[in-house]
Amino acid sequence: GEPQLLNQAVYPKSGTPVYFIGLHPQTGWDNNNDGKSANYTFSGAQDVMFAPRIEGKYADPTNLVFDVPVLNFKHLLTWLKIKIVAEDATTRDAWGKIISIKVNSHDRVSVVIDYTSAEGFVYADHVEYSTVGDGWFPLYSNDGTDAVFPPTSGYDMEYYPNVTAPQEVAYVLCSPVDAVDKMVIAGGEEVDSPEYTLQIETERRSVTLPIDLMKNATQYFEGSTRGKCFTLNLTFRMGNTIVVSADVEDWTLGGMGIVEL
Secondary structure, X not given: OXXXXXXXXXXXXXXXXXXXXXXXXXXXOEEOXXXXXXXXXXXXXXXXXXXXXXXXXXEEOOOOEEOOOOOOOEXXXXXXXXXXXXXXXXXXXXXXXXXXXXXXXXXXXXXXXXXXXOOOOOHHXXXXXXXXXXXXXXXXXXXXXXXXXXXXXXXXXXXXXOOOOOEEEEEEEEOOOEEOOOEEOOOOOEEXXXXXXXXXXXXXXXXXXXXXXXXOOOOEOOEEOOOOEEEEEEEEOOOOOEEEEEEEEOOOEEEEXXXXX
């Protein structure tokens, strides 16, 4: 009657199925009083996944031969990779070292668990996101340490022509959003509808950078960003200008886009 770890499962000899769900990370989850919702508060440095209900049972109860259940884990977050470069040495010096970069994000996910339903798992009906903290995540270093990026000493940007492309320096796993095309405001005017916002602080400047995702040079990205990876290429220029181009992946390359802000 109580939940069991998969390797401790005991199937009834009657052939009655036993139902399973999967949660990742393995620890850190809590549930509501009736056990129908699993909740996790995430930091932006780890993936969070959920495997919807499956069933296992003895295929041949007489000989205790059982079917092997397969859990199909689904990503619950959006993966942002950050690449950075300065236009030239003068630009790098004008901005100074990067002191802080943050992205807006919820930090808590709740998954509805229904062992009795034979219907398929639908994200919109089963997953919700909320905010426990201040609504902002730091970035994390991609050097294998998963330390907060940049370090306390700051990050000294690479610049052209010393490098030939933006340098991948950080990542964050944040809450997904439902991306839309242009928004129509009062009067019928169409305006950009940024999905994420970056707050960037350097030694000499601070900017707020809206990120309006595009799937190519002319089309805006639409739909849920859940389970997708976006590579944001930040090119720092003179003044308070940062040019952003984005590659979007479904955990593999799925398209690209360029936007100037």
